[in-house]
Amino acid sequence: MNPFVFACITPHGGEIIPELQGAMPERMAKTRENMVKLGGWMSDAMPDSLIVLTPHGTRINGRFSITDSERMEGFLRENEADFSMEKKVDRELAKLINRQAAADGVPASTINYGTAAGPISCLPLDWGVMVPLRFMPDVPVVVITPSREMSFEDHINLGKALRKAVTQSGKRVGLIASCDWAHAHDADGPYGFDPAARQFDEETVGLIQSNNLEKMAEFQEDFIEAAKPDGIWQTLILAGAIPFEERKVEFLSYEAPTYFGLICAGYHA
Known part of the structure; x- marks a missing residue:
């Protein structure tokens, strides 16, 4: 039985946040609309806590990092506008996930900053977390960042440990895989253009639509490097x-209105 009340794959481009959409709100309008839908489904599922998987958080080489601070704060500036966020961390769930990962032989560690507890115990919220959480219910979070030094099998095994930990917790937990896809769609973008980007995103859409997420582990290393996605690991x-x-x-949707691909998909319990 699926222990997660709702799960989703979301993008994390800053302009998706309505407050940061700038002068061209139409550029990510389809994605923004579907993020509202995903957030509504998550709210309807009434989670006690959310686990967010992000590629842009604090990384530990060769290990998964799991937030265990009292709270997290983040700030984004885009299109001459500002957006900030603060979230409480579900430390009980974070510690349970870490213990289960250790029991399963999955390399992981909890992370904190400042003080062991209290208001100064605060880690940064990255945009991979802030963008999807802008649309989600305001509940405590656990943020997990993978390491690309680890195998794809390690990532699947961490997912299995998450499943066990959530089941043991007895809590209503939502799961968010924050993922952008190929980053080489536009010659003027920071990673340039590569025809692999379109092919990679087309194949990814097919795998998500057909529910064959595990097959992402079969993508060849040179294909991944050419397309430059950041979503495989969380997925x-x-x-x-x-x-x-x-x-x-x-x-729900796929679009690549700038240099990177955006996908919205939900998984109902």
């Missing part, structure tokens, strides 16, 4: 957490 964690037979996918 494989989700795949481990919710196996094929329990994933009820509702694919």
Whole structure:
């Protein structure tokens, strides 16, 4: 039985946040609309806590990092506008995930900053967390950042550990895999243009629509490097957490209005 009340794959481009959309709100309008839908589904599921998987958080080389501070704060500036956020951390759930990962032989560590507890115990919120959470219910979070030094199998195994920990917790938990896809769609973008970007995103859309998330582990290293996605790792964690037979996918949208691909998909319990 799926222990997560709702799960989703979300993008994290800053302009998706309505407060940061700037003078061209139409540029990510489809994605923004579907983020509102995903946030509504998550709210309807009434989670006690949210686990957010992000590629842009504090990394520990060769280990998964799991937030265990009292709170997290973040600030974004884009299109001459500002957006800030503060979240409480579900430390009980974070510690439970870490213990389960250790029991399963998955390299992971909790992280903190400042003081062991209290208001100064605060870690940064990255944009990979802030963008999806802008649309989600205001509940405590646990943020997990993978390390690309680890194998795809390690990521699936962490997902399995998440599943066990959430089941043991007895809490209503939502899961968010924060993912942008190929980053080489535009010659004027920071990573330039590569035809692999379009092919990679087309194949990724097909795998998500057909529920074959595990097959992302079969992408060749040179193909990944050419396309420059940052979503495979978080998606494989989700795949481990919710196996094929329990994933009820509702694919909402794909677009690449700038240099990187954006996908919205939900997984109902």
